[in-house]
Amino acid sequence: AQSVAQPEDQVNVAEGNPLTVKCTYSVSGNPYLFWYVQYPNRGLQFLLKYITGDNLVKGSYGFEAEFNKSQTSFHLKKPSALVSDSALYFCAVRSSNSGNTPLVFGKGTRLSVIA
């Protein structure tokens, strides 16, 4: 079975400071990993993904994430947070050999960037 854990319900960070939103996963086979962001009353926006290749993945709005196979983690990071980054962030996973199965989502982490 596939699963995603986002251990923090809420992350608070000061504007200009680096931010990290944690994600660990469990999947059989090789993982496809994704990060999405959701603003209030909106759908999910795709930020970045890891499929294969370099462990450090760069995505939209200056975000990046590092795939760590030994720790089964895919933490989202940004060097300098903006107030506009405040939103709900979801990590998601599916197995590379799972056919048409949908993504499995974590419960989400609310990021609050304080000016």
Add this chain to the structure above:
Amino acid sequence: GAVVSQHPSWVICKSGTSVKIECRSLDFQATTMFWYRQFPKQSLMLMATSNEGSKATYEQGVEKDKFLINHASLTLSTLTVTSAHPEDSSFYICSARDPLPQETQYFGPGTRLLVL
């Protein structure tokens, strides 16, 4: 990134009526689409997987006769909430999987349904 549209963005209806929500992939052909439901301050709950030209696969606990899904073309899937009741009030989000590149799932903006 790819664009998925959803219509309407919000709807208010009386109890007992049916509501249809459309989901379109605008710049790619999606053989697979997904319908999710999201309660306030919670994660997405998968309702069903919709495959073009075949019956949808519903998740356990989701009533297929209440939530009718039709994936008539490679760019359109519809969700009809039949005989809606107040407990069906929620935020419904569709998603389409772009087969290229590497099967990224893109999401619509969501439809907020309020049943009075």
